[in-house]
Amino acid sequence: MLLERIYDEDLSQAGYFLGCQQAGEALVVDPRRDIQVYLDLADHHGMRIAAVTETHLHADFLSGTRELAAATGATVHVSGEGGEDWQYGYAAERLHDGDALTLGSLTVTARHTPGHTPEHLILLVTDGAVADEPGYALTGDFVFSGDVGRPDLLDEVAGAQDTRFAGARQLFASLKSVFLTLPDHVQVFPGHGAGSPCGKALGALPSTTVGYERRFAWWAGHLAADDEQGFLDELLDGQPEPHAYFARMKRQNREGPSVMGERPVLRELTAQELRRGMEEGALALVDTRDVAEVHRGTVPGALSIPALGQAASHIAWAVDPETDDVELVVLAADARRAAEYGDHFVRVGVDRLIGYVTSLDALETAAPGVVSPEGLEHLRADGGTALLLDVRRRSEHAAGTIPGAAQLSAGKVLFRRDELPPREAGRVITFCQSGLRNAVASAALRRAGYDVVELEGSYAGWARWSAGQKEAAAPA
Structure with a gap:
């Protein structure tokens, strides 16, 4: 059995590549849209990506499920749970509670765990070469290291009204009926780490176990005492403020993110091309220097994205691709660095990076x-x-x-x-x-x-x- 975690430090998001080496088949769970990392893993291990799935309709990043399936021919599996209002809007195989996928000796079983979202699934993995019961759980936004998924995002970003209370009760029930029925040895691999706004107390550890969470998680005492109200009160208090772009992510993930296919190579623009494009309103410069340098002078009208490590979230604060059709030009040392920014941008659906400039020397600048x-x-x-x-x-x-x-x-x-x-x-x-x-x-x-x-x-x-x-x- 192979199980690899692919972690995006920018969005504190984890996806997973798992499969059976003997059969040469792999399943990717919760992929991001810049898919080369999964293709490289498959090539490195001599495996074929046979299936792609996701644990739920994400709000914090744009899913790469359709992108990866289009590139590999993999079968897409998504949740069919949650009721009519929470169905995916594109063609895919539907997974319901208890449904299983088989990859050689591996069995991946879906369990419905509503609470964070109505359609949420976790995936229990059984390595049939050595065991006849699950040893691993890919828990998405249901259980994290030290925390559980917040149930209020539908109110905060999807326009729902007071669904947080029903979601919190569902989460309490899902913990009792699914998570806490698993053996203590089951290893838990969550969909997010510390820094994600999908919970308020996420740990930085990449994994945990059912037994550790049963004993030490903040919610464990409430479950042991069957204290639903105490659980609800503590869960809903002090959740972090979600970003505005989460509403777009939720909607686009439900409808089905557009498939980019092979992305064009970024080209280096001249200062004259950039100047003319900005004057016409067709181009926007993304200044990637640190704050102190920008304060000494930047191109008027330029956006500021001071850190590559946070470029995905920051560009989604600064550009709304549904209302702004401007094309982006990034300040970068070379084409390779510019492409790194492009990878971060597409994770939040900002797909219109067309090129780069390496210097502002030939452009008029002013101190903001x-x-x-x-x-x-x-x-x-x-x-x-x-x-x-x-x-x-x-x-x-x-x-x-x-x-x-x-x-x-x-x-x-x-x-x-x-x-x-x-x-x-x-x-x-x-x-x-x-x-x-x-x-x-x-x-x-x-x-x-x-x-x-x-x-x-x-x-x-x-x-x-x-x-x-x-x-x-x-x-x-």
Whole structure:
């Protein structure tokens, strides 16, 4: 038996490649859209990808199930559970509770585990060469290392009303009727790790066991005492704020993500081509330098994606491909590096990266608006400021913010502009914790026509300055 975890640090997402070496057949579970990693694994192990499946309709990334099936001829299997409202909208084999897939000596059995979503499945893997019962569980967003999947995303991103309570009860029931009936030795391989907003206390460990979670997970005591209400209260309290693009992911994954096929090779653009394209509104530059470099000068109207390791989530904050048909050009050292950005972008359905530039030297640049903590009050007092905006999460804002600041997280600013003052109302001063998220959000707003000034050092810088002011004013 072969079982390999493919982990995306950007989105804290895990997919799995498993199969029978003797039969030469493999199954891929929860793949992302840049599929070369799965093709390379199949080639390395001399295996054929015979089937592709996913545990549920994802909200945090765009599924690569159809992409991989189109490239390999694999059969697609998706959940047929959850009722009429939660059926996949494209042709595929449907899996119901108890259905099994066979790959040589391996048997992969689907179990319906509603709660995170109504259609959610986990996959129990039996290695028939050595055992006659499951030894492994691919749990998707049902059980994580140290946590369980949140049941409130349908309310938060899919427009449902108060489904979180029914989902939480379903999750409690699924833990009792499925997960806790498994033997302690069963190894658990979840769909996400630490940093994912699909839960609030996800561990960084790549795997766990049923026995460990039964004994040490926060929810275990509630299940042991049959304390459903205590479980619901603790589960629903303090869940992290989801990003606005999750609604698009959920919808596109249900309808069936478009199949890209072989992606075109990115080409290097000249400064003249980029300048003309930006003037015509056909192109947008993605400035990939760090925040300090961008503050020294960037091309007006450029987006800011300061870290490749977070490029997928950040580009989904800055571009809505359903309403913005602009083509993207990335600042990158070479074609290979540009292609890496393209891989991250397609994981969230931003497919229109066409090329790259290696330098801004031949382009006109300007420093974006930045104000120091000391100058903040002077700028607010001059009458031209419409809003001081904290783009951190709600929980961060509640724990302490700059007096008078409103809150709208960086992942929502582009999509909730009805909560911002009109563009003509005046400048918006923005901040996050250290400046990284703020750079992404402020550049997106500038491209959308807002007059944005970033707070230098963001909240951390302001807090240090404020503490210094208080210390200086204290009696000797």
